[in-house]
Amino acid sequence: MRRFPGSRLHALGIALSVLAAIPAQAQGAAKYDTGADDKxxxxxxxxxxxxxxxxxxxxxxxxxxxxxxxxxxxxxxxxxxxxxxxxxxxxxxxxxxxxxxxxxxxxxxxxxxxxxxxxxxxxxxxxxxxxxxxxxxxxxxxxxxxxxxxxxxxxxxxTYRDEALAYSRYIRDSHPKAKVGVLYQNDDLGKDYLKALEEGLGGSDQIVSKAPYETTSPTIDTQILLLKSSGADVVLVAATPKFAAQAIRKIGEIGWKPTTIISNVSASISGVLEPAGRENSVGVISSQYLKDSTDPGLxxxxxxxxxxxxxxxxxxxxxxxxxxxxxxxxxxxxxxxxxxxxxxxxxxxxxxxxxxxxxxxxxxxxxxxxxxxxxxxxxxxxxSMRLIRYDGTRWVPFGDLLRN
The missing domain is CATH 3.40.50.2300 (Response regulator)
Structure with a gap:
C-alpha cells in the first residue's frame, strides 16, 4: 500500500474540502432551468x-x-x-x-x-x-x-396534411370518379384537411361541396343536408368527436349512403361510433397509428x-x-x-x-x-399510419402501411 507523508495528507484534505465546496454544476454534474431540480x-x-x-x-x-x-x-x-x-x-x-x-x-x-x-x-x-x-x-x-x-x-x-393525403390516395384508387363533399371545422384543424385533400386530388374540381362549422354550433344538420344535395358520394368529416358522431348519425337518419371518412381524432368506437349508432357507422373509414384497444386480436x-x-x-x-x-x-x-x-x-x-x-x-x-x-x-x-374500416364491432385494417 502506498503511504502519504503527513504534509501530503494535509494537502489532500484541503484539496478535497475545496472540491466539496464547489457547486455541483461547476463539477459537470446536474444542470437545471426553472421547473427542475434534484428531486x-x-x-x-x-x-x-x-x-x-x-x-x-x-x-x-x-x-x-x-x-x-x-x-x-x-x-x-x-x-x-x-x-x-x-x-x-x-x-x-x-x-x-x-x-x-x-x-x-x-x-x-x-x-x-x-x-x-x-x-x-x-x-x-x-x-x-x-x-x-x-x-x-x-x-x-x-x-x-x-x-x-x-x-x-x-x-x-x-399531421392532418399527411392523413388527408392518405385519404386522397384512397379516393383516387378506389373511387376515381367520386364527387367529394367535406364537412370541416372552421379553424386550422379543418382547413389543414381541406387544403391537403384538394392537393391530393389534384385540385378542387372533384370536391363538389365544402361545409364549414363552428365549434360553438349546436348541430351540423344543415351542413349534412347541404352536402347531400350537392350529389356527393364520398364525404370527409374533418371534425372533433361530438360533431363526427352527429354527422354519422344524421347521414344515417336521412338514408344517405355515401362512403364516409372521418378524421382519426374522432376514430373512437365508444366516443363516436356507438353514440352515432353502430348501424349508421358500419363501413366508416378512418386511419390508425395506435393499436385499437377494442381489437380482440390483441x-x-x-x-x-x-x-x-x-x-x-x-x-x-x-x-x-x-x-x-x-x-x-x-x-x-x-x-x-x-x-x-x-x-x-x-x-x-x-x-x-x-x-x-x-x-x-x-x-x-x-x-x-x-x-x-x-x-x-x-x-x-x-x-406512419394505416387505413381502417369499421365492421360494426371493430376497426379492420386494410391496405398497406402508409409512410410519409
Missing part, C-alpha cells in the same frame, strides 16, 4: 376539462396516470414528475391565460400535450419567444413542424397486455375502449424517453434537443411496424 421535474399542460371537446381531457388524465406509474418506479433519473393540469375549456383566450400562469407563476420546465389546434396556436409564439418547450401536442396541424421559425414546438401525431399482444396492466392499476375506472387513454399513455412515454435522454442536464435547451432527436423509439401501443422518429430538420415524430 422534481415540473411540467404543465392545458386540457379541455370543460367545454365542447371535454372528451379530450382524457389525454391529460391518462398521461398524468402514466407519470404516477413512473414515479412509483423511482421517477426519471431519480426525479419525480409533477404534472399540473389547467382547464382551458378549448378556448384560445383561456389557453393563453392558463399557459402564462403555468410558465410565470407555477414555473414549469415545459408545456406538454396541450389539446387542440386553435388553442396551441394561441400560445405558439409566446412559448417560442420565452424559449419554453411546447412538446408533443394533441394536434396534427402541419404548422408545428417548423424548426426554423418555431424551434421550441414539437408535434407528435401524423389479446396476446405484449404491448397491449402491458397497457392493460397499467390501466387496471392506475386508471381502473376509465373506459378501456376509449382510444384517448392509449394516446395519453403513448405521448407520456415519449416524454419520459425524452427526459431520460436529457439525463442530469435538465435545461430547456437540452430538453428540446432530446425531443428532436428521437431515433427508432418503440412504444407498446404503436401499431406494429412503426416507431417514433424525428430530427432537427423534421420535428414530427409520427409519420
Amino acid at each position: 422534481t421535474i415540473k411540467i404543465g399542460t392545458t386540457a379541455p376539462l370543460s367545454g365542447p371537446v371535454s372528451a379530450f381531457a382524457q389525454i391529460a388524465k391518462s398521461a398524468e396516470a402514466y407519470f404516477r406509474k413512473i414515479n412509483d418506479e423511482g421517477g426519471v433519473n431519480g426525479r419525480r414528475i409533477q404534472m399540473i393540469i389547467a382547464d382551458d375549456a378549448y378556448s384560445p383566450p383561456k389557453t393563453v391565460e392558463q399557459t402564462r400562469r403555468l410558465v410565470e407563476s407555477d414555473e414549469v420546465l415545459l408545456i406538454f400535450g396541450g389539446v387542440g389546434t386553435p388553442t396551441n396556436n394561441a400560445v405558439h409564439k409566446y412559448l417560442n419567444d420565452k424559449k419554453v418547450p411546447q412538446l408533443f401536442l394533441g394536434s396534427g396541424a402541419a404548422k408545428w413542424d417548423d424548426p426554423k421559425s418555431f424551434p421550441w414546438t414539437v408535434g407528435w401525431q401524423p 389479446k396476446d399482444d405484449p404491448g397491449y397486455k402491458e397497457w392493460l396492466t397499467f390501466m387496471e392499476k392506475y386508471l381502473p375506472d376509465a373506459n378501456k375502449s376509449d382510444w384517448l387513454n392509449v394516446y395519453g399513455y403513448t405521448i407520456a412515454q415519449t416524454l419520459v424517453t425524452t427526459l431520460k435522454a436529457a439525463g442530469n442536464n435538465l435545461t430547456r435547451a437540452n430538453v428540446i434537443k432530446q425531443a428532436t432527436n428521437l431515433k427508432d423509439v418503440r412504444l407498446p401501443m404503436l401499431i406494429n411496424g412503426t416507431t417514433v422518429n424525428n430530427s432537427p430538420e423534421r420535428y414530427t415524430p409520427m409519420t
